[in-house]
Amino acid sequence: MQVYRVGGAVRDQLLGIKSKDTDWVVTGTTPELMVADGYTPIGKDFPVFLHPDSKQEYALARTERKISQGYAGFSFNTDPNITIEQDLSRRDLTINAIAQDEQGNIIDPFDGQQDIKDRVLRHVSDAFVEDPVRVLRVARFAARFHHLGFSIADETKKLIRQIADSGELNALVAERVWTEMNKALGETDPQVFFTSLRDCKVLSTLFPEIDNLFGVPQTAKYHPEIDTGIHVMMVLKKAAELNYDNEIRFAALTHDLGKANTPANILPSHHGHEQRGVKLTKQFCKKWRVPKSTTELALMTCEYHTHIHRAYELKASTLLKLFIQTDCFRRPQRFKQMTQACIADVRGRSTFENSPYPQAAYANRLVEKLNALDISPVLNSGKKGKEIGQAIYEYRLQYLKSILEKEPD
Numbered sequence: 001m002q003v004y005r006v007g008g009a010v011r012d013q014l015l016g017i018k019s020k021d022t023d024w025v026v027t028g029t030t031p032e033l034m035v036a037d038g039y040t041p042i043g044k045d046f047p048v049f050l051h052p053d054s055k056q057e058y059a060l061a062r063t064e065r066k067i068s069q070g071y072a073g074f075s076f077n078t079d080p081n082i083t084i085e086q087d088l089s090r091r092d093l094t095i096n097a098i099a100q101d102e103q104g105n106i107i108d109p110f111d112g113q114q115d116i117k118d119r120v121l122r123h124v125s126d127a128f129v130e131d132p133v134r135v136l137r138v139a140r141f142a143a144r145f146h147h148l149g150f151s152i153a154d155e156t157k158k159l160i161r162q163i164a165d166s167g168e169l170n171a172l173v174a175e176r177v178w179t180e181m182n183k184a185l186g187e188t189d190p191q192v193f194f195t196s197l198r199d200c201k202v203l204s205t206l207f208p209e210i211d212n213l214f215g216v217p218q219t220a221k222y223h224p225e226i227d228t229g230i231h232v233m234m235v236l237k238k239a240a241e242l243n244y245d246n247e248i249r250f251a252a253l254t255h256d257l258g259k260a261n262t263p264a265n266i267l268p269s270h271h272g273h274e275q276r277g278v279k280l281t282k283q284f285c286k287k288w289r290v291p292k293s294t295t296e297l298a299l300m301t302c303e304y305h306t307h308i309h310r311a312y313e314l315k316a317s318t319l320l321k322l323f324i325q326t327d328c329f330r331r332p333q334r335f336k337q338m339t340q341a342c343i344a345d346v347r348g349r350s351t352f353e354n355s356p357y358p359q360a361a362y363a364n365r366l367v368e369k370l371n372a373l374d375i376s377p378v379l380n381s382g383k384k385g386k387e388i389g390q391a392i393y394e395y396r397l398q399y400l401k402s403i404l405e406k407e408p409d
Helices: 008-015 031-036 084-088 112-119 126-131 133-144 154-166 174-185 189-198 228-239 247-256 257-261 275-289 294-309 314-323 330-347 358-372 386-408
Strands: 002-007 023-027 049-050 057-060 064-065 072-079 099-101
Touching: 002 008, 002 084, 008 099, 008 112, 023 084, 023 133, 031 049, 031 057, 049 275, 057 099, 072 174, 099 314, 126 154, 133 174, 133 189, 174 247, 189 228, 228 247, 228 330, 247 275, 247 330, 257 275, 275 294, 294 314, 294 358, 314 358, 314 386, 330 358, 358 386
Parallel strands: 023 057
Antiparallel strands: 002 023, 002 099, 049 057, 064 072
C-alpha cells in the first residue's frame, strides 16, 4: 500500500499558502484490506475511509468512465493496480493533479508545477468536458486565485464553451450549483466567478439574470461606471473587501436584478426596479434552491435598499413602516446585514469606493432605540386584539418622532 497527499494540499504548498484540507489517495490495496488495517468506510459512491487515528479521509485510487449525462453519470474502477498517475489523470486542472508520496517526492505527470509558475488554470485532458460541474469549479478557482494573477487557459475556455454547446450544463443539479456558487461567494474575488463564466460565454446559460445586467445603462451622475453589470460586480467585490458574510454577498449580487427589466423608454433611470427585482430574485433562489435565510435577506435587500439610501429623507411613519416590513423588532441582526449590503452598493461605484454612508448607522441606531423601548405600559393597558397592535404602533411612532426631533441626522 502506498499513500499520497494529493490535490489542493500539494498545490497550496507549492503556492506557499495555507491549505484548509488535506486529501489522501491510496494505491495497491482493496477495501477489505483497508478495513482490516483499521480504516472506517464512509464513501457512498466510491471507497473512501477514515484513518483510524487522524480521522482524515483516505480514498482508493480510481479511474472514471462517463456513462450518462450530468455530474453523477460516471462509473468508477478502484482496482488495486491503478497507479497514482492514472488517478491524477481524472482530475480537473493540472494544478490540482499533483501528488506527493510519503518520502516527499512530487508526482506531476501533467506539468501542474509549470502552470503554477505561469499562473494558468488549465484542464488535465479532454475528459474535462465529461463533468459539467468543472465549469463552475474552474470559475471558482479563478475567483480564489485571481489575486495571485491566475487566469483560465484559452484552450480550457474552448472546452467550457463545448460543454455548454453539448447541453451538459442543463444536467447540473441545483444543490451542486449552489454549493459551488456559495463557495465562490466566500473567495477573495467572488466577482471573478461570474466574470469568468461570462468571459467563457456560459454566464447567459447558467445565470441569465446576472448576464442580462451587462450592457444596461445607469445614470452617469450616480453611476460613473454606467454599466449595471459592472456595478453589480463592483458591489460584490466591495462586500468581499469589507469581509461581509456570504449572505450579504449574495444580497449584493442580486440587489439590482430588476434593472435588467427596466422599460427601454425610461432608461437610464430605473424607477420601480426594486419590485421587478424581487420577482427575479425569487425565481433565481427557487431555481438554485438557495437556503431560506439567504433568500430572505436577498429579497429584503432588493426591495428596500433604496429606502436605506434615502433614510434621512423619510418621515417617522415611513421609517416605522420600513422597520415593521423588515421585521427588525424580531430580527435586528438581519436588518443590519441589509444595511451592510447597502454600504457595499453605495461604494461599489466608480469614484465612490470610499464614500461615507452614515445612513446605515443612522437606521441601525433608530432600530436599536426602538427595540430598547419599554412597551409594557401598552401591554398592560387592557387593550386586546387589533387594538393592542395599533396601540403599540402609535406608541412606537410617537417615540420615533421624539427621537427624530432630537436627532434629525
